[in-house]
Amino acid sequence: MKRPETNMDNRVENNPGIATKELTLSMGPQHPATHGVLKLVLDLDGETVVKCTPHVGYLHRGVEKLAEHRSYLQIIPLTDRLDYISSVANNIGYCVAVEKLFSLKVPERAEYIRAITGEMARILNHLLWLATHALDIGAMTVFLYCFREREKLLDLFERLCGARLTVSYPRIGGVKNDVDHKWLKDLYRFTEEFPMRIEQYETLIDQNRIWLRRTKGVGVISAEEAINWGLSGPTLRGSGVSYDVRKYMPYGIYDKVKWKVPTGKNGDVYDRYRVRMEEFRQSNSIIRQCIKKIPEGPIMADAPKFTLPPKDKVLTDIEHLIHQFVLITKGPQTAPKGEIYVSTEVPKGELGFYIVSDGTGRPYRMKIRTPSFVHISALPRLCEGNMVADVIANIGSIDIVLGECDR
Amino acid sequence: MKPLEIADKIKEKFPLEVLDVTSFRDQVSVTVKKDRIISICKYLYEDTDIRMDYLSDLCGVDYPERRFRFEAVYNLYSLKHKHGIRIKALIPGKDPSIDSVVQIWRGANWYEREASDMFGIIFNGHPDLRRILMPEDWEGYPLRKDYPLKGPENREYEGYEKIKELHTHDDEWGIK
Numbered sequence: 001m002k003r004p005e006t007n008m009d010n011r012v013e014n015n016p017g018i019a020t021k022e023l024t025l026s027m028g029p030q031h032p033a034t035h036g037v038l039k040l041v042l043d044l045d046g047e048t049v050v051k052c053t054p055h056v057g058y059l060h061r062g063v064e065k066l067a068e069h070r071s072y073l074q075i076i077p078l079t080d081r082l083d084y085i086s087s088v089a090n091n092i093g094y095c096v097a098v099e100k101l102f103s104l105k106v107p108e109r110a111e112y113i114r115a116i117t118g119e120m121a122r123i124l125n126h127l128l129w130l131a132t133h134a135l136d137i138g139a140m141t142v143f144l145y146c147f148r149e150r151e152k153l154l155d156l157f158e159r160l161c162g163a164r165l166t167v168s169y170p171r172i173g174g175v176k177n178d179v180d181h182k183w184l185k186d187l188y189r190f191t192e193e194f195p196m197r198i199e200q201y202e203t204l205i206d207q208n209r210i211w212l213r214r215t216k217g218v219g220v221i222s223a224e225e226a227i228n229w230g231l232s233g234p235t236l237r238g239s240g241v242s243y244d245v246r247k248y249m250p251y252g253i254y255d256k257v258k259w260k261v262p263t264g265k266n267g268d269v270y271d272r273y274r275v276r277m278e279e280f281r282q283s284n285s286i287i288r289q290c291i292k293k294i295p296e297g298p299i300m301a302d303a304p305k306f307t308l309p310p311k312d313k314v315l316t317d318i319e320h321l322i323h324q325f326v327l328i329t330k331g332p333q334t335a336p337k338g339e340i341y342v343s344t345e346v347p348k349g350e351l352g353f354y355i356v357s358d359g360t361g362r363p364y365r366m367k368i369r370t371p372s373f374v375h376i377s378a379l380p381r382l383c384e385g386n387m388v389a390d391v392i393a394n395i396g397s398i399d400i401v402l403g404e405c406d407r
Numbered sequence: 408m409k410p411l412e413i414a415d416k417i418k419e420k421f422p423l424e425v426l427d428v429t430s431f432r433d434q435v436s437v438t439v440k441k442d443r444i445i446s447i448c449k450y451l452y453e454d455t456d457i458r459m460d461y462l463s464d465l466c467g468v469d470y471p472e473r474r475f476r477f478e479a480v481y482n483l484y485s486l487k488h489k490h491g492i493r494i495k496a497l498i499p500g501k502d503p504s505i506d507s508v509v510q511i512w513r514g515a516n517w518y519e520r521e522a523s524d525m526f527g528i529i530f531n532g533h534p535d536l537r538r539i540l541m542p543e544d545w546e547g548y549p550l551r552k553d554y555p556l557k558g559p560e561n562r563e564y565e566g567y568e569k570i571k572e573l574h575t576h577d578d579e580w581g582i583k
Contacts (some may be wrong), residue, residue, distance in 0.1 A: 033545055055538065056540065057538075057539060057540040057541065057542070060541065061542040062549060064525075064550060065550055065554075065556060066556070069556055099433070100432055103432065114517055226460055226511050227460050227486060228460070228512055228514065229513050229514045230462050230463075230512065230513075230514025230515075231514075241486065243461075243486050248486075249490055272476065338431035338432065339431065339434075339436065339493075340431065340434055341430055341434065341463065341464060341482045341493060343463060350463070352463055352464050352482070354464055354466060354480065354482060355469060364468075365468045365550075367464065367466040367468075367480075369463060369464040369466075369482075373517060373521075374517070376517075377514065377516055377517035378513075378514070381513075406540055407540075
């Protein structure tokens with residue numbers, strides 16, 4: 001893209017005495033608009049970005065190496081810390097992968113609860129995304145409005161499992177706690193008022209002239225290019241590709257509820273914003289359908305070789321105690337040998353777990369394919385040739401979390 | 408197309424390259440030699456019936472006991488036909504290098520950097536093969552099986568000493 005000519009250019013051209021040179025600007029790692037510890041080294045020509053080099057790894061904790069030394073059950077809390085904004089979605093992604101490896105069938109009630117919490121995580125994530133993205137671009141008010149609804153959902157999570165952020169709620173073969181009638185009723189009440197709240201956010205920014213100027217036609221990426229870069233989630237769908245893992249490779253109960261995959265057309269920051277706003281409505285509708293349809297029944301699979309025994313039995317019965325001890329410390333001793341790659345749709349995109357099992361209670365190798373890692377790798381493609389202020393809009397629109405990128 | 412059919416097509420096209428085809432939980436892995444990995448990937452990408460346009464994941468795996476110590480694993484998916492396959496290229500431990508596939512999928516750029524950072528696999532033809540998650544002056548390859556979980560014993564990361572040196576004048580300048 002060619003840079004628009006400015007007054008400065010004329011002054012420089014008409015005045016041979018003024019020397020110009022490229023400026024190298026280090027943005028981050030402690031920059032509020034980088035959503036974590038991301039460092040961008042920008043080569044600037046005036047206000048135009050000539051070259052953008054992302055530096056990541058500040059939050060590298062070696063989750064993949066740690067996982068090789070943990071039993072399958074002990075890895076669940078590690079996955080919380082990948083994308084800490086929508087931790088339950090990561091837990092579900094990991095559990096779905098391990099269940100496929102073990103060939104476990106999860107009871108239907110647990111699947112419904114997973115879908116409900118997974119979509120709650122999507123709303124939570126998009127609320128935080130909207131709040132911070134709008135704040136970056138200059139719309140301050142949206143931030144507080146979003147956090148009002150976020151608080152309500154976090155309270156519901158607290159009532160469900162005791163934790164608000166890093167929940168570690170799903171288990172291999174099911175979920176930890178059952179939901180009660182009151183909880184479902186309160187969540188349903190939330191979904192009744194939430195569509196009205198979405199409209200509120202939209203009235204704040206959707207017709208806002210500053211918002212439109214900052215987002216329309218910025219950071220454009222074509223569908224073909226987005227696929228080639230490996231983008232996923234709303235970032236890919238903004239370019240008009242309807243790739244959603246929940247539709248393409250359905251897991252859980254996503255093929256039993258009615259919902260649409262919203263897509264954009266132009267592949268710019270504005271379309272990615274529109275896709276996420278529509279996803280609010282779709283997630284809200286999925287939660288409502290799930291609450292209506294949720295069946296009674298068990299919440300853990302009946303597979304004693306892989307799932308923990310009930311807690312009351314563990315406290316009173318020696319066999320169950322031994323069983324629990326072995327599963328926790330050594331992991332399932334009858335894990336099959338093989339390797340699988342299973343992906344799920346987390347709020348930010350496609351989260352994939354590639355697990356190599358050698359038959360011991362621990363994974364031989366676990367690679368986590370995180371959407372943020374791929375999205376940051378495409379950031380130079382979005383930023384180069386554009387203005388430096390658009391870098392902030394681009395970072396916001398690809399929705400990244402560095403805990404997930406660096407693992 | 409069923410994954411096994413794709414595997415058969417690869418076998419037909421590259422009979423000398425394919426070493427093994429395994430199937431586990433409806434997922435098919437094709438083990439190949441590393442030398443013609445670009446031709447194989449290009450074929451999978453360009454063939455209209457297969458058209459693997461989406462590189463889901465690329466990673467390394469370390470098997471210290473095997474003759475070919477490393478594996479580069481390509482998880483491919485086709486958004487057009489909704490099918491996927493896994494390609495595994497064997498890499499010897501003595502000369503851990505393989506051709507880069509960045510020219511086919513640009514998303515492979517950072518995956519390959521990560522595999523090189525974590526396993527020491529060199530991707531020939533990669534545009535920018537610096538370390539990515541570890542510091543640039545880090546020694547060793549953390550995800551290799553012979554690398555201890557807590558890092559090398561009795562040795563602190565040298566970069567930390569440099570940071571401490573940077574702060575030696577803090578008192579003079581009144582920085583707290």
